[in-house]
Amino acid sequence: MVKGKKIVLGVSGGIAAYKAAALTSKLVQAGASVKVIMTESAKRFVAPTTFQALSRQPVYTDTFDEQDPSQIQHIDVADWADLFLLAPATANIIGKLAGGLADDMLSTTLLATEAPVYIAPAMNVHMYSHPAVMNNMKQLDAWGFKFIEPGEGYLACGYVGKGRLEEPETIVRVLEQEEQKEQLLKGKKVLITAGPTREKIDPVRFFTNPSTGKMGFALARQAARLGADVTLISGPVKLDTPSGVERVDVTSAEDMFQAVMERYHDSDLVIKSAAVADYRPRTTYEHKMKKAPGDYAVEMERTKDILLELGERKEHQYLIGFAAETQEIESYGRKKLEKKNLDAIVINNVSDEGAGFGHDTNVSIWLTKQGDKQTFPLMSKDELATNILQKAVEEMKGESL
Template identity: 55%
Template sequence: MMRGKRIVLGISGGIAAYKAATLASQLTQAGADVRVIMTQSATKFITPLTLQILSKHEVAIDTFDEKDPEVVSHIDIADHADLVVIAPATANVIAKLAHGIADDMLSTTCLATTAPVMIAPAMNVHMYDHPTVRQNMEQLQGLGIHFIEPGSGPLACGYVGKGRMAEPEEIMAYIASFFMKKQPLRGKKVLITAGPTIEPVDPVRFFSNHSSGKMGYAIAEVAAEAGAEVTIISGPVPLQTPAGVERFSIQTAEEMKEEVLKRLADSDIIIKAAAVADYRPKVVQTQKIKKNDHELTLTLEKTTDIAAEVGKRKKANQIFVGFAAETNDVEKHAIDKLKRKGMDLIVANDVTLEGAGFGTDTNIVTLYDANGCVKQLPQMTKQKVATELIAVIGERLHD
């Protein structure tokens, strides 16, 4: 469950810094993308080269050591973090975070990130029990920071008591437990449709649409990270299948219908994000239609309404989510579609808005159920839209 997660490992200046090498190694072996930040004092206890070799990435130390002119390093690390773990965390670092001090790479990154933060304290027993340190930790806990309790026993300073950093195996277990709690779809089967369909006219021509498949693939990736067993039925798109997702490629609306109905009964959640053709040529020519000086008339027939079929057949314990790409009266059309087709949720967007709709990396959507608006989202990446959608589905699943 840590595979592919970007974990920022912050190491501050305490003797327990040597344990961070084992933690970095274990996280990397578990499939995490580990980015290490060391304070200057941490480098007195363990070399950056050791952490670079174990994490397979350059270690960040100096806020002003900008190697890539395309990004600001601490912001880039902060933005891409799924989790920040500070181990060991000295009393000094804890105090900085509690009071918003940003005077080095680690504290600056922690203030800039929106990712969850875990702290594994390590210090002398009397420092750990000092009222100021306890107050700082309580303040950080109130802000949602997670603390991994230190152990008791002989300390490097010669004292015996509480203050030794938790062992790397304990921290690994805590991180695993954290990510498990973030898997609201664990054990569930999710069926997703994505991309366009293409309807042939003759051997060289077809009807299709502008769907890129990016939204459906983002949902598949997030659903898999949320613990689900994910199947994606995809029209022709040049996108890489997300890790852990089973993909079935189709061309036409009829092929998509067959694949969906074949797997419908086994699915707990059905998310129909594909842009399926509503019409297809009634007759597909076996030879290329030659150009002439006259008009060409094609007779079209309706394709099977896959969403309506799913709505008719879905069971009470299944969640059915649809999409509505609209150009006007978005709420009215979206709720009407949801009710007509037996959906539980619908994700609607106005494709005329800049930053929304087909082909973009961002979207602007509103989630509706039969009672109206559930959640309105501002412009954000399709990955973040997918995260919000999966969170709403998870809440309903466990309600």
């Protein structure tokens, strides 16, 4: 899948820079056209002429060394790329990218490119696990950058642990797999709901639930990475919009109902992971209610059942629901699957440790109307999202990840 691709390889200053020479050779052998950008520190480990000989392309080291006066060098290279590979990626270049800093040829080109960026970190094991480095990588991941995790092994510093640059053959294989993945949902319209809803009593009070939207946002992020045209309808949450995702913010269950119904007809895959309120106050007040002696009762009425409505109106869509349960989870999940005419359901036991609202991890059971069942053990919500989309693609008669 890298054959014919135009790849910019960014080499930063670490001992693993010598592997970047072998990586350049492997990419060229696989049919890619490779242009190399080196930092000043990288030049202390490997000479630019090495990469020039292996790539048969000019090597870029200085933002101000304009090789063609008719073009702005770092913009031209950024626009040329089909994909951008940063290997080895030191803690320094990762920090600069996360902070939006641009003070050399590599960092300015990274900020200018619109191509997918793959990052292969390489550093000392303690540097890799430092909170600042981890936060920088987490931020880049949230923005849509893709990581090729370092291998575990003997490091140049003498330590054994995570931090060694992945082998060139593995990096090429990962690129091929990732490029193939990006075709899985290409051309498909995916509609995802996330987060809680708020049902207002008066201007300062409302009913809601603990949903943070993390699962829905993970689904949207991974669906976009698989090439889908993703619309994310979210209740009030404090999360950044995933890269490549159209976000629609709503507040109440009625708002979400209207937003979903407006877009349902054109959708191919619909995943309803939002925790929508089942009830709302029958009466809302224009002004703040004043405290009074004694108890106060709020009469509630049912909200529209969005998932039931979607099941009744289903045409060509593949419809996935979520169920948050605390007991008899599989039994309740199957009943919801059948009653609401779903194609599949993801059941969470929110009483499990590490699962449910607010966590970065989840434990789930996948059930389909065809009888397929799979238990997903404790894993990150991004990993679970990928598994859910994989199952959906398989059910929709697509390719496996």
